[in-house]
């Protein structure tokens with residue numbers, strides 16, 4: 458029986474051919490495209506530095522976990538091991554759980570939840586149960602994780618008027634990302650026939666792009682709802698007039714009326 462660490466012991470194998478470009482890296486492009494997460498994580502910290510000064514813990518935690526997602530995803534595609542698959546999926550699950558615990562707006566809490574502390578407990582218990590259940594059928598986990606994006610879409614739709622440009626760009630990146638993920642999973646025969654099995658690598662880059670827009674959006678609402686002494690202001694790096702911009706949140710202190 459192969460060990461859970463053995464090469465190709467995972468339940469899933471992505472469309473890119475294995476060991477084509479290296480004898481140690483199973484899926485070469487799917488592995489190196491995770492560099493996107495190593496760029497995303499410091500970019501979020503750098504761009505949202507004003508928010509970081511006031512709310513260091515959530516931002517350090519989430520960007521640190523996104524960095525870990527990159528490391529585990531690299532390990533998974535490099536080995537296609539069962540352990541790699543679980544680490545990849547569980548790191549995503551825990552990153553989402555931490556992000557929800559810190560940032561899920563209080564106005565959307567279920568009625569029986571009275572404080573953020575209770576919400577932390579609810580997320581913690583749900584995540585531990587999901588972690589245990591994820592061992593039952595790891596290949597199904599990725600579909601369940603992708604469904605969480607629909608909940609984020611629903612929240613975005615409810616709040617859209619306030620930040621429509623950033624939300625629209627995030628949705629476009631996500632639609633491109635999920636289309637690449639599904640293409641790689643479901644149409645692999647076609648992509649192999651035309652010798653272009655690289656859609657899962659595109660997914661890594663595109664989902665990192667959508668998170669670059671999703672995180673400031675969530676931070677924007679966090680400042681709006683939970684930091685009443687500040688007003689969130691959207692900034693665009695490198696500048697408002699550039700054709701391609703990355704959003705970040707700056708904090709304004711509204712002038713006190715005498």
Ligand SMILES: CCCCCCCC/C=C\CCCCCCCC(=O)N[C@@H](CO)[C@H](O)/C=C/CCCCCCCCCCCCC
Pocket residue numbers: 526530533545549552553556557560561562599600602603605606607609610627628631660661664667668671672675
């Ligand atoms: C109030 C809530 C705040 C939420 C903040 C968002 C925090 C995001 C946390 C983690 C997402 C990381 C997803 C990267 C996956 C990279 C690794 C990978 O490719 N794994 C695949 C196998 O190699 C695996 O099959 C992928 C599984 C699907 C994961 C989907 C996760 C949901 C992503 C949510 C993205 C939101 C974008 C905007 C949506 C409108």
Ligand SMILES: [Ca+2]
Pocket residue numbers: 470471472473474475484
């Ligand atoms: Ca493969």
Ligand SMILES: [Zn+2]
Pocket residue numbers: 487530534657661
């Ligand atoms: Zn992947």
